[in-house]
Amino acid sequence: MTEQTRILLIGGTEEARQLNAILADIENVNLVTSLAGRTTNPAKLRGRVVTGGFGGAAGLAAFLDQNNIQKVIDASHPYAANITHTAATVCREKEISYVRFNRLPWKMEAGDQWIPVSSIEQAAVALTDYMRIFLSVGRQELEYFANLSDRFFLVRSIEKVAFEPVGSETIFIRERGPFQISDEIRLMRQHHVNVVVSKNSGGATTYGKIAAARSLQLPVIMIDRPILPRMTTMTSIEDILSSIAP
Template structure:
């Protein structure tokens, strides 16, 4: 029986866990980083939290006798992905990254591409009301957006104050539909949307809403991903596992 570690945290990882959980020839352990306080059960054995760096991760993989690792973390969890690829290569374990395609602009979109969060200040004018659909991680990199009013949406109730005097948190749990996002942006008087190019359908509604409202979008490009095999569909990921049984 194959022992597979599924690095989860995305909608597609949830689909993979559901499909692989019914595969009798695979023993799946899912891992969540712990970014969400009360994640929904994945239906397979799940661990939550870090591994203690590269050395701790390698020790855990050996102790649990893992045969293969599927990295289905968020496209912006690049540090985790690079470490995973390097450790798997050192141990001789099969490794693959599930990386959904990035979003691409369509007619009517007003996107401005950023290399990282700090680039937003070059495009967003003073006085703008900005919706940060980026979560709380990396929020400190928006420190140069003085003179703009910031609204940051996150899943969990904030456990600390907003880091800048010109902003506040709001709580919202996905999924969000396009109509609700339009209503929200109108109610808040949003002038700009900032988003990470995560790809996928689960969180695209905000971009469609911005297009309908003719709002400009500051789109943060993905970080560099590790070398190694990559898959873009759940079907391809399941096929990768079954070929190794």
């Protein structure tokens, strides 16, 4: 009987869902997938799934011990810096194999009008001269824009959000990607958007808004990715899979 490799997959992204589906079919892999629990209707996953986080470094360390985890694959969101810092640190201290899936960021193309900022707070400051805003940053960070008054906000999220900036009009859209470029152009035209605010999440699922802004010659306030510690990273699912011993 082949000895199984016990893997913790830190999820929350489309790539994590793909890895979950593939790893669940590998005979010598015993898979546990974790989700932060921020989404009430996450994509369907196979095998054992734990939700709600680990309670910090000590909680993660205890989980790894209790489940005899031998390898951690971190496929969390590029902006989920806390879990990545924690997982990389704990795995290094416990000498457990760790690899981070690093979804490549988007690159500026001809015609793009990006305004790069280093934080969500700077993104809010950069909106001083803009009145009709497509705010596509996720519901966790909306509070940073709550003090912007006399604006129009178009807010898209998967979950219901509480966002009521004083003296501003807000339209909420609850949708899950992928989003087509033609639909994004239509949406921005319909609401007379004059600026897009986005994280540089990378991938194809939400790139439509970036391409649409380029087509409409709209500026994009692009929030840089958080700085992460040095760690083993891979940029393709194939490389992740090849790192798992047969």
